[in-house]
Amino acid sequence: MASLMFTDCSSSTTSRLIHLNRRSGTFLLRQCVGQLRLQTTASGRGCCIRSSSSPISAISADTKSSEGAAIVIDGKAVAKKIRDEITIEVSRMKESIGVIPGLAVILVGDRKDSATYVRNKKKACDSVGIKSFEVRLAEDSSEEEVLKSVSGFNDDPSVHGILVQLPLPSHMDEQNILNAVSIEKDVDGFHPLNIGRLAMRGREPLFVPCTPKGCIELLHRYNIEIKGKRAVVIGRSNIVGMPAALLLQREDATVSIIHSRTKNPEEITREADIIIAAVGQPNMVRGSWIKPGAVIIDVGINPVEDPSAARGYRLVGDICYEEACKVASAITPVPGGVGPMTIAMLLSNTLTSAKRIHNFQ
Ligand SMILES: NC(=O)C1=CN([C@@H]2O[C@H](COP(=O)(O)OP(=O)(O)OC[C@H]3O[C@@H](n4cnc5c(N)ncnc54)[C@H](OP(=O)(O)O)[C@@H]3O)[C@@H](O)[C@H]2O)C=CC1
Numbered sequence: 401m402a403s404l405m406f407t408d409c410s411s412s413t414t415s416r417l418i419h420l421n422r423r424s425g426t427f428l429l430r431q432c433v434g435q436l437r438l439q440t441t442a443s444g445r446g447c448c449i450r451s452s453s454s455p456i457s458a459i460s461a462d463t464k465s466s467e468g469a470a471i472v473i474d475g476k477a478v479a480k481k482i483r484d485e486i487t488i489e490v491s492r493m494k495e496s497i498g499v500i501p502g503l504a505v506i507l508v509g510d511r512k513d514s515a516t517y518v519r520n521k522k523k524a525c526d527s528v529g530i531k532s533f534e535v536r537l538a539e540d541s542s543e544e545e546v547l548k549s550v551s552g553f554n555d556d557p558s559v560h561g562i563l564v565q566l567p568l569p570s571h572m573d574e575q576n577i578l579n580a581v582s583i584e585k586d587v588d589g590f591h592p593l594n595i596g597r598l599a600m601r602g603r604e605p606l607f608v609p610c611t612p613k614g615c616i617e618l619l620h621r622y623n624i625e626i627k628g629k630r631a632v633v634i635g636r637s638n639i640v641g642m643p644a645a646l647l648l649q650r651e652d653a654t655v656s657i658i659h660s661r662t663k664n665p666e667e668i669t670r671e672a673d674i675i676i677a678a679v680g681q682p683n684m685v686r687g688s689w690i691k692p693g694a695v696i697i698d699v700g701i702n703p704v705e706d707p708s709a710a711r712g713y714r715l716v717g718d719i720c721y722e723e724a725c726k727v728a729s730a731i732t733p734v735p736g737g738v739g740p741m742t743i744a745m746l747l748s749n750t751l752t753s754a755k756r757i758h759n760f761q
Pocket residue numbers: 611634635636637638639640641658659660661662665678679680681699700701702738739740742
């Protein structure tokens with residue numbers, strides 16, 4: 401694990417989440433995702449479930465939320481709904497034209513977290529009927545070997561999406577490898593042509609990177625308006641922060657980007673109606689950074705030591721959850737927020753790719 405450390409803020413976040421999920425998970429799934437209505441009763445512990453009988457479209461980044469009343473944006477439930485939608489489309493495609501969408505994953509090295517992600521992607525493919533292909537290469541493989549695998553999948557007609565799991569070992573040229581993925585199969589959306597088109601007005605990428613796409617999809621599915629809002633993206637990586645900022649801009653938000661050299665990040669963040677945090681710093685964004693009523697999408701996935709957890713660690717986001725949910729109007733939890741959406745968007749991009757390649761509507 402890259403950053404195993406103690407952290408003060410949100411020390412009780414995990415137990416609180418489990419508590420909330422157990423008591424209110426079912427209604428969240430049914431009401432937030434299905435009928436787009438919220439009729440929650442505030443949990444006994446008060447944090448992060450807003451009591452409301454209004455439609456989710458009432459969530460506004462402008463309105464001051466009442467104390468301790470943020471709505472939990474349930475990424476796990478939305479991802480499940482998207483997987484159900486994909487399952488139907490995959491079987492319709494199979495029945496109509498006999499084609500099964502296929503996703504190939506290339507994993508180099510033996511990082512535990514990467515192996516877990518790849519295993520989860522395979523499980524997700526199985527759950528919707530997408531065929532999965534996998535190549536595992538040793539840490540000391542050559543770049544040529546990886547390029548050979550990419551090229552094999554580029555030429556394989558049963559593969560419609562190719563994902564090279566990142567990070568790659570340091571002796572490899574990541575750009576060179578990502579450039580080699582056929583843009584028609586670039587379901588991660590990391591090819592420079594796809595990113596370039598995302599940045600240009602009037603141009604459409606073939607694929608949008610999965611994590612930022614998942615963030616926007618959550619905002620859409622909760623009817624959170626983006627147009628005209630002030631958005632702040634914290635982090636500017638090629639795979640999350642930068643494409644997230646581009647997507648928000650395409651949705652007519654006014655976007656600021658914060659990075660490691662930004663002065664007074666808290667001041668800039670406090671102006672935002674919508675915050676997307678993709679930093680990799682556990683609990684960095686404190687309650688005092690957040691404008692009352694802001695909507696928060698927490699992309700960060702940071703392992704922090706926790707002897708009481710079965711794995712010896714637990715995952716926290718970049719946002720100090722327990723402080724933020726007292727100020728924000730809506731927030732994604734970690735885990736159960738953006739992570740499951742990333743995988744759902746990967747499946748969705750793979751289905752889109754197969755449909756496009758076979759000209760199937
Ligand atoms: N939920 C999901 O599906 C996914 C989650 N993640 C998680 O999201 C987080 C970010 O991932 P990723 O984008 O790949 O990370 P990177 O390390 O590639 O990028 C981090 C970004 O954050 C900025 N940054 C770092 N420290 C600070 C700071 N103190 N203040 C302001 N900005 C800072 C960096 O700035 P600079 O550019 O100046 O260096 C950089 O732009 C991680 O926790 C990762 O695990 C990632 C992918 C998917």
